[in-house]
Amino acid sequence: MFDKEKVGYSFPPFRMTFERGKIRELATAIGDDNPIYHDLAAAMAAGYEDIPLPPTAPTIFTFWGNTQLWEQLTSVGINVMRILHGEEEYEYLAPIQPGDTLTGVTTIVEGKSRRGKDGSSMDILTTETRYTNQDKVPVLNARTVFVVREPAPASSEA
C-alpha cells in the first residue's frame, strides 16, 4: 500500500535531451502520418522552426526521461504490476524543440489509500512533474493519477 507519509515528496531530478527521431517513432506508433512529425522540410514549410511535438509527446519524457519511474513508485509502496493510469494532464507553458535538454522533477502531490473489509485495497496517487529546459525556462507541467487495486491477500487469483 502507498505510504501516505510520502505526500509532498519529490523524487531526484531526471534529465533528457529530446531527439527528433523520438517524435517520428511516437507519431508512427499513434498512426499520425501528418508530415510535420516525420519530415523537417515539411514542418518548416508548414511554419514550424523544427519538427513540433505531438500533444502526447511528454509521455516520452515520463518513461525515457525517467527510467527509474517504476522503481521510484515501488519505493513508496506502489505495486506497479497492478498500476492503472487514471488521468493525465499536460499544461504546455513554452515550446519544446528537438535538441532541448529537459529537467523534470516529480512530486507526489496527493495520495489516498483505502482498504476493504476483505483486505483488498485501492491506492490513488497523484504526481506532478515540472519540466524546465536548458535555459531554466518552465516548459511543461504534467499531472498524472495512478490507480492501484489490490485483491485481498487470501485470494488465490492467478
Added chain:
Amino acid sequence: MANGVLPVLHYFEDVQVGDEIPQLVKSPVERVQLVRYAGASGDFNPLHTDPAVGEAIGTGGIIAHGMLIMGFVGQMLSDYVGPQALRKFGVRFKGMTHLNDVITCTGQVTEKHEADGQGFISGKVQAKDQDGDIKVVGTFTAVLPLRK
C-alpha cells in the same frame, strides 16, 4: 508561441461555441502497434505486450496503453488547431482498449474568450470504441490567432 509564427489553421473569430471538432476514426488497434508504442514511449509494462500477464491480472489479454488512446485524441486536436496551439490537454481513462478495437475521437468547442490580446478556446473531447464504450474523456484549451 513567443515568436508569433504559429501556422494558422483557424482564426479565433471563425470558431464558435458548439462547433464540432472533425472526428478522427482510427484503424483497428494492432498488437504490433502496441509494441511500437511501448518502444516509442518507453512504457514497457508487459500488460500491454504479453498476453500471459494480461491473463494473470484479469484484463482479458493485452490491453492498449491508455496514453496511445490519449495520443489518438491528441492527433485529432493536432489536426484541428496544430500542436503548438495547445495550452492544456487532459484526459481521464475510463475503459480498457483491446486488440482490434476501432477508436473514434470526437470533440466540441465549449468556451471561448479573449485575454492579453490572444484568443482562447476550450473544449471537451472523448474516444470510444465500435460498441460506443467510452475509453477516455477530457478537455483542452488552445490559443488561436486573432484576425484583427
